[in-house]
Amino acid sequence: MAEELQSPIRQGAHDIAVERERVRRRRVYRLAGAVLAIEAWVITAALAGWPLFPRLPHVDPFLLTIVVFFVAMLLIVVLTTFGTSRSPHLTYRPEQVDVRLDDVIGIDPVKEDVRRSIDLFQTHRRFADQMGGTPRRGLLFEGLPGTGKTMTAKAMAAEAGVPFLFVSATSFQSMYYGATARRIRSYFKALRATARREGGAIGFIEEIDAIALRRGGMLAGAPAYGPSAASACVSSSSARLPGLRGTTTNAVISEGTGGVVNELLVQMQSFDEPTGVDKLYNRVVAAINLLLPAHRQIMQRRPGRAPILLIAATNRADSLDPALLRPGRFDRHLTFSTPDAHGRRALVDHFLTRRSHEVGLDDPALRDRIAAATNGWTPVMIEHLLDEALVNALRRGATTMSFQDVEQARITEMVGIGQPVRYTEAEQRLIATHEAGHATVAWLVAPNRTLEVLTIIRRGDALGLLAHGDCEEVWTHSQYDLQALVQISMGGWVAEELFFGQTTTGPASDLAAATRTAAQMVGAAGMTGSLVSFLAADRDLVSCVLADSAAREQLEGVLDDARSTVRRLLSRNRHLVEALRDALLDRHELIGPEITDVLERAAALAEARAARPALASAVASRVGEKPAA
Template sequence: MTVDVAAARERDRRRRLRRVAYVLAPIALWMWWRILSGSPVSPGWPELPPDAVFWLPGIALVLLLAIVFIAPMFGAGKSPHTIYLPEQIEVGFDDVKGLGSVLSEVRHTLDVFLNHARFRDEMGGSPRRGVLFEGPPGTGKTHVAKAMAKEAGVPFLYVSSTAFQSMWYGATARKIRTYFRHLRKVARREGGAIGFIEEIDAIGIARGGVGMSPRMNSALTTEPAISQGTGGVVNELLIQMQSFDEPTRSDRIRNALTRGVNRFLPAERQIKTVPSPFANILLIGATNRADSLDKALLRPGRFDRVLHFGLPGRTERQELVEYFLQSKKHDSELDDPGAIDDVAAMTIGYTPASLERLFDEALLQALRGDRSALTRDDIRQAQLEVEIGLPNPVDYSPEERLTIATHEAGHATIAYLVGKGRKLELLSIIKRRDSLGMLAHREEEERFTQRASEMKAMLKISFGGMVAEEIFFGESGTGPAGDLSAATKLAADMVGSYGLGDAPVSFRAAQGGAFAGDFVAQVLNDPKARKAVDRILLDAKHDTAAILADHRYMVDALRQALLEHEELIGDEIIDVLRDAETAALAGSTALVDLRDRNPRIIEIKKRDEDSSPTP
């Protein structure tokens, strides 16, 4: 253990032993005096007079009523925290994966916490007293805080911010005071302590900010109407975060006596008061709504550092997959680096918590199959059930079944032809949640930006189902409703956010006002922007119709496979499409796009239509 924390803990241990000795020494001397004088102390119940049977029940009843009515008032201000000792915490830094540079900064913060005396007294710095962990749910904020307490070897005082709230007026602020009092006490006793407040935005929301209804005054101006209770809670939190070094009760009594004596002493002979002892405290707040916190909480001296816990990238997910597989019984094929990379690639947007849940669901899949180890197929099936929902087969009429198969085959064909860098995961006509059928596809490599051509390709994929219905049945129905909604939102973003309309204007710049409203509605209510959105959508639909007209045979092959199998997964989709291409190539010439990593046929012509030699 680091010297500063260990030394402080040893000093406090000896101080406690001396106090125990001071208390027990007089009692021990008195008991020896009784023994030596011939009247030793004999334990037992006190002797009660005969009339105690009359007045003792009344006293007991009064005491019981006092406990029932008065005890809750005393308990209203009790701190709701739970304290964990280092030996009770199972996670350490070796169990923290997928955080990259955030973990390095956490280690640095912990080093300063452990070597606070050197940093403060020798180097002249001010140790960090507060750190804010900000990020989406499940990214490891609580996990890292526990690991810090384990590595530091100090107590961990955990509390949820909602536990501070009370029905009694003023009791919430009193609970906050009590929590910080316990935090200071434990820190001085153990050489340090780490406090953790979960979802701190519940008690640290900006004063006069979110959720405050306006109040009109006589001059027709508006003022934020904020409840005194809410403002008082935030004020109490701000005060306590500035009072980490508040003097102890014994120091306050001693200083009060010293000041009383100094009133009778000349200035040159007055006694010095005791300075407030340093409490080695690190307060960690966790939230996924840092923008709603009061700005005073984020200034230096309170939360000195804000650490963002983002979604793990592909490399971080590989590290997490390897870590979780160590504790999950799995097939040996998952130990291959390629398999680990494949699982990391298919879990874009997953947090550490959601990744762990995915493996637990995969273990359930293995258990259902009467197997004792999970496989890659179990992970894929678990992902489908978690993200899309459980299969809910229904009896379609033959006509409706054919329509749904045609619709989904149209999506898949367009995704195969124009979705460069996208991998087809699942094609199904089995009902899941509100979807009668579906195409699941994702990027082969993790991307953070999109080009205009890629967004236009996504629009074409959205129109694939609608256009396929029109080609094969002469009309479309209610099926494309969700596709049109997604396409309209994307087109609105292209015009209103990315400058891909008739003018390079961003509607996002006007957001945040009192009458901002929904972003898509803003774009569609502007006549020029609406015209640009209409043009983008109509162009995408026209291009989709031209592509499917030339590749109708692929749609037909896919829908026939769907009618037979109901569901195609991964390579099964590609095999059907390539078999259809092979059959169409007989007696034909093909135009192949070699710019893609996986070359695809983009046009097929009969030889009598093209006099050029066969490539």
């Protein structure tokens, strides 16, 4: 009730409902008129003795065959032409959509704006006529794949009670010249006709960047560097040579077709154009007005305001043509981000209610652990995780998933499927020492990070790896956090040097990760003295830092300091590396608490051994004391 009072435009009947009822009555009246006309003709023909259907004249079969042949050829040509111009959309009735806004979980900041957009859409006439506003005609959904853009658009159509015209932008494209623009025109024509026939319509264009890229040249995009880059890391041991593995710049080069973009821009301004009978009537009136004097002109029909809402989705909004993004076309931009901790917890609860699981998964603490361990995951990824957990349960002969099934599925999704590989004894010991160095440094310098997986089982290109992430959801990282990430990356390299006297090609990917993190400190965050940001150059950050002599020197300094710090740490804590190494050689993979348990036992044992000489010395001194006189 409070929500209704806070939103005056929700009071009274929705304009969409009123319009649908008016259109429905008009349709019933037309049908009744047609039935009455047919009934009148049948009664008149029966009374007058006329045949109900006129008799067909006699036609020579040979002549009929020729006529049918040429008519068929003409139809083939016409249908081929019109077939390439037909709108490729799919229409869903409101009752066919089985999702509502209550089913859209994890995007609460966006849902509130979506609800306001639905309210404006349903009360568009009052908003325009009584309040003098211009209703929203376009919404742009931007976000990563799987964040709920399409699902939200379907839910909006279901909530508004209007047809949903779904189309993928790639289906507009055609090999025939001009066919793409004709299909776009056909889609908007169908959208206008449906809105007038049904009292409203919502159109949805999936991946609109396929037809609406920026005009006037080519685009190139470079990866962004920000604090979120340090939220989850994987330190791995690779057998590839240095320089063969590293970061790649995701460059997208596209050349948009100006005619297609122009057609899309024009059609987005055509929502109020007359259609069907109104257009024909206006043409006839315009022809008659040419023969009439000025004071006898016949008024043409003014097009009514069509209740249309066009929604487009993309994950490349920065590459769209700027003319599309101005108000009047896409009036509102909604960003679908990955859900936060509360959103992920709500998603876990929502998905588990529909999937069979053991009673243990009803424990709030376990569900909180799943939500915390999926930081940065999209709703689709979380749903897929639970599906994979069900697969794991099925493989072990159970019909309900357990927390262990979820953990195993998460590890597989995060680091890949383990591949059996036969190491030599020396190589297995080297890889175990390398990964133990990573984990030991992470445990010593980054208590705010969770050690998730430590393995020497080959996964992908990595012969072994350490997966670790933030204990809590954070959006910024301090200088100490980034220094810790550089030091963790150096852990494997230093461990090889301490225990074997030399290094191998394994740390190549670790050095690349350390260089990227250190470049962020030097060239973007101003953590090494210079306030110049190389991000302003709109180029790859690492390349900019390496090309500048002063910045490269600072970068080398960060890496050298990290290596020296890690060498001191591991030299004093060789027993921790050895304990983890031996555990890896025995079990090959340690998960979560298993890693910290090994480290804590090794640390406690070392403290006990250090305390024994002091205790023995104290006992000996007491035994040697002479009794008091």
